[in-house]
Every structure is written in C-alpha cells, then in structure tokens.
Amino acid sequence: xxxxxxxxxxxxxxxxxxxxxxxxxxxxxxxxxxxxxxxxxxxxxxxxxxxxxxxxxxxxxxxxxxxxxxxxxxxxxxxxxxxxxxxxxxxxxxxxxxxxxxxxxxxxxxxxxxxxxxxxxxxxxxxxxxxxxxxxxxxxxxxxxxxxxxxxxxxxxxxxxxxxxxxxxxxxxxxxxxxxxxxxxxxxxxxxxxxxxxxxxxxxxxxxxxxxxxxxxxxxxxxxxxxxxxxxxxxxxxxxxxxxxxxxxxxxxxxxxxxxxxxxxxxxxxxxxxxxxxxxxxxxxxxxxxxxxxxxxxxxxxxxxxxxxxxxxxxxxxxxxxx
Numbered sequence: 648x649x650x651x652x653x654x655x656x657x658x659x660x661x662x663x664x665x666x667x668x669x670x671x672x673x674x675x676x677x678x679x680x681x682x683x684x685x686x687x688x689x690x691x692x693x694x695x696x697x698x699x700x701x702x703x704x705x706x707x708x709x710x711x712x713x714x715x716x717x718x719x720x721x722x723x724x725x726x727x728x729x730x731x732x733x734x735x736x737x738x739x740x741x742x743x744x745x746x747x748x749x750x751x752x753x754x755x756x757x758x759x760x761x762x763x764x765x766x767x768x769x770x771x772x773x774x775x776x777x778x779x780x781x782x783x784x785x786x787x788x789x790x791x792x793x794x795x796x797x798x799x800x801x802x803x804x805x806x807x808x809x810x811x812x813x814x815x816x817x818x819x820x821x822x823x824x825x826x827x828x829x830x831x832x833x834x835x836x837x838x839x840x841x842x843x844x845x846x847x848x849x850x851x852x853x854x855x856x857x858x859x860x861x862x863x864x865x866x867x868x869x870x871x872x873x874x875x876x877x878x879x880x881x882x883x884x885x886x887x888x889x890x891x892x893x894x895x896x897x898x899x900x901x902x903x904x905x906x907x908x909x910x911x912x913x914x915x916x917x918x919x920x921x922x923x924x925x926x927x928x929x930x931x932x933x934x935x936x937x938x939x940x941x942x943x944x945x946x947x948x949x950x951x952x953x954x955x956x957x958x959x960x961x962x963x964x965x966x967x968x969x970x
Contacts, residue, residue: 650925650928652678653675658937675960704741714756722761742757752802775815777817811875840900863881883927888900935952
C-alpha cells in the first residue's frame with residue numbers, strides 16, 4: 648500500500664472547508680491523513696473518500712479518559728461510532744507527545760480504556776496507541792544504542808507491553824530538521840535532506856546515509872530492550888521541513904526533504920535495521936497554520952490556506968530524489 652500520509656492540522660482561522668481539503672488530498676494521490684482531535688466536520692468529509700485516518704485524543708482529555716471507563720465509552724460513542732462504517736480509521740492515538748511529562752501517567756490507562764470501549768462497541772479492528780517524540784530517548788546515536796530515558800521508561804514499558812500483545816504500532820514523531828538546527832556542527836544538512844554528502848554513519852554492520860533512518864532505527868533499538876518490543880512496528884506520524892522562519896528553513900530545503908522522503912519511504916527499501924519494507928510516514932503538515940507561534944511553527948505546510956502549494960510535492964512517483 649501507499650505509505651505516505653499528511654497531518655491535517657486545524658490551528659488556523661483561515662483554513663478551507665474540510666470537503667475542499669479532502670478533495671485536494673485525493674487530487675494529490677494521498678490516501679492517508681492524521682487528525683490531532685476527533686473533529687466531526689473533517690471526519691464527516693472523509694466519509695467514503697478512500698482516505699484512511701489516524702484519530703487522536705486531545706492531551707487535556709487524557710486524565711478523564713484514563714480514570715473513567717465510562718468517559719472512554721462516551722468518547723468512542725461520540726467520536727468513532729458515527730463514522731466507523733464510512734471511514735477507514737487506522738488507529739486511535741491517546742494524546743500526542745506527552746511522554747515524559749505530567750500527563751504521561753495517564754496514557755496507559757487511556758489506551759486500555761479506549762481499547763475496551765471499542766471492543767464493547769463491537770469494534771476489534773482499530774488499534775489504540777500513542778504518539779511520542781524523539782524526546783522519549785536518552786540515547787539515539789549510534790542507532791544501535793537507542794535507549795528510552797529513565798523518565799520515560801516505566802510508562803513506555805507499560806505501553807509497549809500492551810502494543811506487543813495487541814500487535815499494534817508505536818507512533819513516533821521524527822524531525823531531522825530539529826536534529827540539524829539543534830547541532831549544526833555535527834549534523835550535516837545533506838545528511839538531514841537525504842542527499843549524498845560527507846556524512847556516512849557506520850554502526851556495526853549497518854550503514855546510514857540519512858538521519859531519518861538513524862532516528863527510526865534508534866527507536867527500534869530502544870524497543871528491543873523491552874519484552875515483546877522487537878515485534879512492535881514504528882509508524883512515523885510526523886516529519887517534515889519548514890519553508891521559512893528559521894535556520895535552514897526555506898522553500899528549497901522543504902521541497903528537497905519532502906520529495907526525497909517520499910522517494911525513500913515508498914521505495915520499499917526500509918531502514919538498515921528493518922530492510923525491505925515501506926515505513927508508513929505522515930508529513931507535517933497540510934497547511935501553514937496562522938494560530939501557531941510565529942516563525943518556524945507557522946511554516947510547515949505543504950499548502951497555503953487557499954490550497955495553493957507552497958512547493959511542488961510529488962506524490963505520484965515513488966522515486967524522486969533531489970541531489
């Protein structure tokens with residue numbers, strides 16, 4: 648199946664109608680999207696569209712969903728049941744990037760309660776998981792030494808045990824851009840953009856020519872340290888490159904990153920640690936969103952709110968590499 652999707656963010660007061668956005672996704676040949684909250688209008692627009700969706704809970708709902716099974720049952724009844732027969736819901740995400748942190752303690756309970764609510768409603772084909780940032784790792788280099796941090800480990804272990812039992816994926820947000828701007832002396836721009844350059848990382852018998860693969864494999868290495876974790880698949884639910892607002896943020900670099908990402912992910916080559924498979928990956932994001940903080944945060948979109956493209960992203964070809 649086609650491995651690339653696009654995050655559908657809603658932090659803008661000038662965004663097009665959901666039906667127009669879904670139509671644009673169809674025109675781009677994109678069959679996957681992700682919602683950070685169960686927006687009824689977007690889910691309705693997705694009915695019979697052929698586009699699957701990851702649906703997230705709001706972070707602020709985690710405490711109640713974790714502590715009260717009836718709240719989880721109500722959440723499923725309100726947000727999933729009206730759309731289940733008409734929309735391919737890939738999975739539910741219990742929050743986004745709350746581990747480590749004050750809300751982390753509520754993620755395992757939310758996952759379990761939502762899963763139980765789905766089963767009680769007669770739904771057995773929607774996995775429940777969560778989305779984490781690379782901040783859950785204390786070590787990510789070299790990839791074979793990837794390890795979860797002490798602050799994350801207890802909660803992550805509970806989650807991974809559940810995911811392994813259910814054969815559900817872990818959602819990971821991986822941004823080579825932030826690795827590059829956070830350490831420009833050691834992270835070459837070409838290594839971040841999937842371009843040939845001086846950086847080649849040799850890690851035992853494995854060789855890395857881009858940091859995206861290194862990040863994904865660092866998570867796989869960390870998962871292997873938890874019982875059952877080596878069977879948990881990683882889905883990259885956010886990655887992208889900003890077109891303005893900060894260091895190395897330009898239309899040219901964004902276009903290069905996104906098109907090389909599409910070519911790499913859809914080629915089926917996988918990562919050095921998990922070769923020969925497509926990596927399901929979601930580009931951040933559909934739009935430049937004007938209610939986000941000024942600067943880089945407002946410049947991740949593939950589109951302006953009027954649906955014109957910020958740059959040309961080629962979703963029709965599986966092998967587009969900009970050297």
